[in-house]
Amino acid sequence: MSSPKLFIPGPIDVSPATYAAMSRTMIGHRGSEFEALYASTQTGLQDLAGTSRPVFLATSSAWGVMEAALRNLASKKVLNLCKGAFSDKWFDVSKKCGLEAEKIQVEWGQPICPDAVRAKLAEGGFDTVTLIHNETSTGCMSDLEAIAKVVKSFPDVMLIVDTVSSFSAVPLKMDEWGIDVLLAGVQKALALPPGLAIFAVSEAAMERAKSMKNRGYYFDFVEFEKNAAANNTPSTPAISLIFGLQHILQTIAEEGIENRFARHRSNNALIHAWAQRHNFQHFAPEGNRSVSLSCFHTPAGFDQSTFIKNLKSKHNFLINGGYGKIKGITFRISNMGNETTATMNELIHAMDDVLATM
């Protein structure tokens, strides 16, 4: 049997058409063919990010850019907004970079409250805020627009937003909302194999980066901007993944962005309806639930491990049994990427089948 089809919240299932695009004859990266490839990704990425700024392509996973944003922008004090495994870790990474950092810590599963951000920033001394829009470990999506509005009211504070599991699943308006760095990995809703991060940087953030010392080379935002002006990257790019990205952006253009958002909402609603039928309770509160993945409490007495194991062995579908300190006591199902009503229903019927035998 082949490896199971992934309904874990990233990486997710990669389509044969994407792999075919990734298998195009290799090209050099210092020539017109690559420049055309690079250029072809810009409009699609800008539309998804809601920005007129260039969208850079980093040969790294998202953590590379999450750390880089701090090295390029933070010299006073970082405020890390913590609400799950990945956002909590960003606080640790701030300190590993030698930065002064404070955090707002909410219970896992809960969203970040904009008023709490306002109160904390009002204490003064901060120059950067980090937020994970859609915390993949808990399935909780914070109100990015409202938080951005708060941060925007502190003119010297830059907002760095990880949209790893929301990018291309929900509308993002980087320029309108005043986000300074918006970043994502491509192995979530874009349904590519991992290994490429995309990010855009506001003009103000780029100005600040220029004045920052010791930002190095590999993740230097100024180098990215300089190379992007020539449709290129500072270091050797992940060419096959960019071929794949080009393909995915074409499919998004064909589908229409609004249709894509609607498809994610309706696929997500199918999982919510399934959960309701079986009385599975959401981990995140209503109003702050991710539309790209769902995270549920494991009910008392429910043998989650057998459920997941049988779903895999009998139907070759893989869902996830929770992450970090909520492993086992939660489970997660992704509806990101290329899934349709039909493929979500295949998963749902398979899950029903397994539940019926438990």
Added chain:
Amino acid sequence: MSSPKLFIPGPIDVSPATYAAMSRTMIGHRGSEFEALYASTQTGLQDLAGTSRPVFLATSSAWGVMEAALRNLASKKVLNLCKGAFSDKWFDVSKKCGLEAEKIQVEWGQPICPDAVRAKLAEGGFDTVTLIHNETSTGCMSDLEAIAKVVKSFPDVMLIVDTVSSFSAVPLKMDEWGIDVLLAGVQKALALPPGLAIFAVSEAAMERAKSMKNRGYYFDFVEFEKNAAANNTPSTPAISLIFGLQHILQTIAEEGIENRFARHRSNNALIHAWAQRHNFQHFAPEGNRSVSLSCFHTPAGFDQSTFIKNLKSKHNFLINGGYGKIKGITFRISNMGNETTATMNELIHAMDDVLATM
């Protein structure tokens, strides 16, 4: 017409079998399937690097690890050994990281002289040396064993070696020669698409890394070691490239490492013989010429640009017209990766055909 077959010195031609391996059903990276994949790469990589140390897989191009090695090991003064575009740039990167750095600069095309390294290190104050084994911009290979022996005689100095275009093309003996960090990208002799760097770190270097401040997270050697112990990576790995790497390592095992080295030597000799027939002069001196790529002076009056253009338009083969400040006045031909006598002769016949019409 499809994109030309690449005989540029990286990225190079990627085989259909490699692409097929890269197109395997996507898997999650926090489970036993990925751990088995990761583990399957270790023996092959260790044999190629000549080390019993774990070989880490970084989601980045080589520059990421070239910079990371400095951030993990250098706090006093770096000595950058400069002999071409990439080794010269490493000196700039040292300074961009805020490090004190000096360099030994030799003329492009010339190798690094071990005695010069000894004399410089004897001045004192250095804690790291960077060397590019095979300078891809000039086709010049320095005597790594001899340089390593010199550096080894200064016990507090760590040797960081970029083997980007020599890895798997020539024997490397990291442990025996006393190299502290050995790194490579996979888009050169390993014939994978770019986007993955491999590196190994000596025990002494790992000990030093542990004491270094502000090494961050994404490229923290200590995090790599911790995760490698569980056959994993600190951040989301470039899974499709690792599937490809697994395939390439299998083909290397089937061919036999010594046979692979011999094949690179004989393919390289074919290009040398071709150059001799046409009186093209090597850019690097005899005894220090790369066996994975060749760099030639553009003869006076020779229309290099038309040669390369016609080779592409008529035969769909791409060679390279020089890099950096020797662009135009040199040209380069790769014989890295999966090439055989037959495929090298195809290129040679095509080049002869084009030359005959000039």
